[in-house]
Amino acid sequence: MRKHIVAGNWKMNNDLPQSELLITDLLKQNQTSDAEVMIAPTFTNLWQAFESLRQESIEVIAQNMHFAENGAYTGEISASMLKSIGVKTVILGHSERRAYFNETDESLAKKVDAALANDMRTIFCFGEELQDRKSENHEAVVESQIKNALFHLEADAFKNIVLAYEPVWAIGTGETASPEQAQDMHAFIRKTLADKYGNDVADSVSILYGGSVKPGNAKEIFGKPDVDGGLIGGAALNAEDFYAIVNAF
């Protein structure tokens, strides 16, 4: 059985008091599903979030990290720094990192290696832009993003990899991929994995969907056989909305 995962990516939202408030609200919600729940606050709020949630079933994860262990990389954070405060999972390759901070498949491959070398789990994000979908190139784009950043790994590494398909045209736009579009792409991703690593690996990797998931559409999207969860942006900033999505399984 693959793990169901719902992760809230807070992006660059919430200062420390706002983060504390949202965590207080999250702790008032009831979980009725079997999903693993995660939140990814900004770096400055990670320690506080970790302390508040130490005894709870919500995992605190990071939005990004550098590939180097340490050194002259002003403004960056390493895997070992995250680990030292208890963070065990990191989101890598988000389309906003790729678009605004020049992250490439090549630099992401190094980040994935650094996370794995530190025994950290990676939620690896990828997805096509609108023009790729319009020109029916979406599968080729996604395939190359996955191959370039991940296919140097041994099969065993996929125990620590979660995939997140986030079509760029559906992020923060209110426009969602239809449940069928999500399912088609997730099945394609699983086949791409199976062709390289075999069915056992492909069937064990959780593939999340991200892009305007809301309480109103989560059930239908999560109902698809190859959708194992969601990476949630805007709706993760409200505790009730977020738990309505967590409980959509």
Ligand SMILES: O=C(CO)COP(=O)(O)O
């Ligand atoms: O980018 C996302 C999660 O990483 C999705 O963001 P939205 O849910 O706001 O569309």
